[in-house]
Amino acid sequence: MTGLTIDHQTWILVADGEKALFLENTGDATLPNFAVRRVEEHENPPDREQGTDKPGRMADDAPGSHRSSVAETDWHEIEKDRFAREVADILYKMAHRNRFKKMVIVAPPHILGDLRQEMHKEVADRVVGELPKTLTNHPIDKIENLLAA
Numbered sequence: 001m002t003g004l005t006i007d008h009q010t011w012i013l014v015a016d017g018e019k020a021l022f023l024e025n026t027g028d029a030t031l032p033n034f035a036v037r038r039v040e041e042h043e044n045p046p047d048r049e050q051g052t053d054k055p056g057r058m059a060d061d062a063p064g065s066h067r068s069s070v071a072e073t074d075w076h077e078i079e080k081d082r083f084a085r086e087v088a089d090i091l092y093k094m095a096h097r098n099r100f101k102k103m104v105i106v107a108p109p110h111i112l113g114d115l116r117q118e119m120h121k122e123v124a125d126r127v128v129g130e131l132p133k134t135l136t137n138h139p140i141d142k143i144e145n146l147l148a149a
Helices: 075-096 109-118 140-148
Strands: 013-016 019-025 035-040 056-060 065-067 103-106 127-131
Touching: 019 065, 019 075, 035 075, 035 109, 056 075, 075 109, 103 140
Parallel strands: 013 103, 103 127
Antiparallel strands: 013 019, 019 035, 056 065
């Protein structure tokens, strides 16, 4: 049970670090009918395919001491953060054009946090619910059932 009420014409953003579904409830709160309004996909291969170097090493301060490794950049996570910024920008443009009055956001906790951080106040004021789940690879009817429960 999600505890969310998704009224008629409420938009639902279902996102993760690589895909965003913009849905609109064309039904009502008791019998939802989600229509796809927009789909954004962002290619984000695994980090092992994006990084090319071995982790760096640097000498410790004391003379004659050993060399410590330096953590490698996680390019996969950087791309997820970049995609969250892009989605927040899309939401701002849509809100500015009054495409939606209410928005429910469904995303994994990390992405939800990134979206909140990047979200413009004009969008944040229209968010009526959040659900920390990954549902981007579910069929639309399954998303309807999960959110209406």
